[in-house]
Amino acid sequence: MGTEDYTFPQGAEELHRRHHTxxxxxxxxxxxxxxxxxxETLFPDDPFRQFKNQNASRKFVLGLKYFLPIFEWAPRYNLKFFKSDxxxxxxIASLAIPQGISYAKLANLPPILGLYSSFVPPLVYAVLGSSRDLAVGTVAVASLLTGAMLSxxxxxxxxxxxxxxxxxxxxxxxxxxxxSLGIFRLGFIVDFLSHATIVGFMGGAAxxxxxxxLKGIFGLKHFTDSTDVISVMRSVFSQTHEWRWESGVLGCGFLFFLLSTRYFSIKKPKFFWVAAMAPLTSxxxxxxxxxxxHxxxxxxxxxxLNF
Incomplete structure (x- = not known):
């Protein structure tokens, strides 16, 4: 003890080295x-493990559940789940309906297509999907890029x-x-995207x-097809004579309504449905x-909407 070196008993040093090496x-x-x-890269979840030491009929059932997850959860579905769903x-529909219409307008497509894209993908994903938290449907960036590309x-x-x-x-x-990316299990490519890249992309897209x-808020009939800030602002301020105050008041009023309901739901979490219903209410x-x-x-x- 103290400054002296500790000495193992005879034979204990070899035993200690053998057990800790x-x-x-x-x-x-x-x-x-x-x-x-x-x-490890393509199959980190090892989906084939469950097929080991199984007979042919069992492998068929497991394969069916793997590719069509609805056969996995449908037998356990009950009335309680139905009420929650x-x-x-x-x-979700209260948000998806106005969202689908607006995304269709971003892509310069008929608004009815936005409604189709709001309920068809979730129906397909209910059969083929396995995640309960994944949002399926159109996104603003894809709609905007589609419109800019085709224009x-x-x-x-x-x-x-x-x-x-x-x-x-x-x-x-x-x-x-x-x-193809899903079939060939290429989702690992996302791992190479840094957090800064994703945040920058989301901020730029927003x-x-x-x-x-701004086109709808100011009631402009002619607007640039470009998406960069300079082109958009030039298009807005070069048509000041076409600005409509009626559109501005209506747009800003409902924007204030949406932000207010969101703030209220954050402060009062039990009233989360207020913010959820706000888009459809608008x-x-x-x-x-x-x-x-008129x-x-x-x-x-x-x-x-032309049905």
Missing amino acids: VEAPQPQPFLKSLQYSVK LIAGIT KEVDAEKDPKLYLHLAFTATFFAGVLEA TVVSLQQ VILGSLLVYFT AERHGVQVVL
């Missing part, structure tokens, strides 16, 4: 090491039929690409989408206001 692993052959690395569905090739107002066909073609190939809303109130005041005669742009 970690031997280096044996070097693995290159092909085996490569196989292990590929397996019904409330969740109404809540360079054809004018949506002059030739809407060709524009619509090009949009369907672009959507089809985007779906094929995404399906800025671009917000700037595109659509209903706005539609009634436009209908009874706001379209005063420069307020309206959205017509």
Whole structure:
């Protein structure tokens, strides 16, 4: 003890070394090491483990549940789950309906297509998906990029039929690409994106989408197809003579309403449904206001749904 070195009893030092020494692993052959690395990268969840030591019929059932997860949870579905799903569905629909319409307008597509894209993908994902938290449907950035890309090739107002066909073609190939990424288990590519890259992309996308809303707020009929800040601001301030104060008041009023309900729901978490219902409430109130005041005669742009 103290400054003296501790001395192990005779034979204990060898026993201590034997029990606490970690031997280096044996070097693995290159092909085996490569196989292990590929397996860890492409199949980190090891989906084939459950098929080991199973008969043919059991493997078929497990495979069916793996590729169609609805067969996994449907037998356990009950009335309690249905009530919760019904409330969740109404809540999400109140947001998805106006969101789908606005995203269709961003892509210069008929608003009815925005509604289709709001309920068709979730129906498909209910059968093929396995995550309860994943949001499926259109996104603002994809809609905006689609509109900007196609507008360079054809004018949506002059030739809407060709524009619509090009949009369907672009959507089809985007779906094929995404399906291929899933089939070949290439989701690990996302791991190479840094947090700063993702945050920057989200911030830039939010800025671009917000700037595109200036067209509707100011009631402009002609707007730039570019998405950069300079082009958008030049388009806005070069048409000050076309600004409509009616559109500005209506847009800013409902924007204030949405932000207020969100702030209220944050302060009062048990009233979360207030913010969830606010978008659909805005659509209903706005539609009634436009209908009874004939706001379209005063420069307020309206959205017509042709079923």
